[in-house]
Amino acid sequence: MARVSAMIESSALHDTRAAYDAVAGLYAELFSDVLTTLPLERAMLAAFAELVSAQGAGPVADLGCGPGHVTAHLDGLGVEAFGVDLSPEMVALAREAHPHLRFDEGSMTALDLADGVLGGILAYFSVIHTPPRDLPVVFAEFARVLAPGGHVLLGFFAGDDPVPQPFDHKVALAYRWAPDSIADLVRQAxxxxxxxxxxxxxxGERPFRQALLLARKACGEPVQIP
Structure with missing residues (x-):
């Protein structure tokens, strides 16, 4: 997996990191309290937290945590959570805002975590910047670090076309996915x-449907990407 993941340290990762570094302060100012206006998202996060806690298989990694507001929300729900973000500026802001929580710099394509150590993964609108060809590798990496029976909660912009559609996210190039297409990739992983x-x-939001998909890792061996 390390060999394959290293291949994705590409211009897409570099560009996304640089773009979020550049807007980190503004992003934190605009979105750090956004969950207060999103009851459906809070409900799914609460269900996710309850399932992870009941499983008791390990902590939750909030991948693409940004300024750490959703990591802190999970902590408030009683979940042992930590954040990982590609942007060092975002990680610095998260540490400043939530000094009692752990935040690490890193990429979801090559997580610095041992196999099977997590009880849950939250990727809240953070896989949207992943080039479609690389998303199966990301999901295989999620499967690697999750314990059997662990849960993943994905947030993404939804479309109807089975082919992922790129759009101008204003921060970095992003993609809309048909929920069935994301579900198929998750199943394959x-x-x-x-x-x-x-x-x-x-x-005030982008004119796209927003989707959350909750999935559970099977108890067999994770799928390996050749």
């Missing part, structure tokens, strides 16, 4: 879908 939620955009 060794997960079973548990639930999904879609909602229409609120005023």
């Amino acid at each position: 060794g997960f079973a879908e548990v639930a999904r939620v879609q909602r229409e955009p609120h005023d």
Whole structure:
């Protein structure tokens, strides 16, 4: 897995890191309290937290944690959570805002974690910048670090086209995915879908449906990407 993951240290990762470094302060100012206006997202996060806690298989990694607001929300729900982000500026802001929590710099394509150590993974609108060809590798990496029976909660922008559609995210190039397409990739990585939620955009949001997909890792061996 390390060999394959290293191949994805590409221009896409470099560009995304640089873009979020450049807007980190503004991003934190605009979005650090966004969950207060999102009841459906809070409900899914609460269900995710309850499932992870009941499983008791390990902590939750909030991958692409940004300024750490969702990591802190999980902590408030009683979950042992830590954050990982590609952007060192985001990690610095998260550590400053939430000094009692752990935040590390890193990439979801090559996590500095041992096999099977996590009880859950949250990727809340953080896989949207991953080039479509690389997303199966990311999901295989999720399967590697999750304990059997562990849960993953994905947030993404939804579309109807089975082919992922690029769009101008304003920070970095991003993609909309048909929920069925994401579910198929998750299934191929060794997960079973548990639930999904879609909602229409609120005023001021991008004019795309937003989706959350919850899945559980099977208890067999993780899928290996050759």
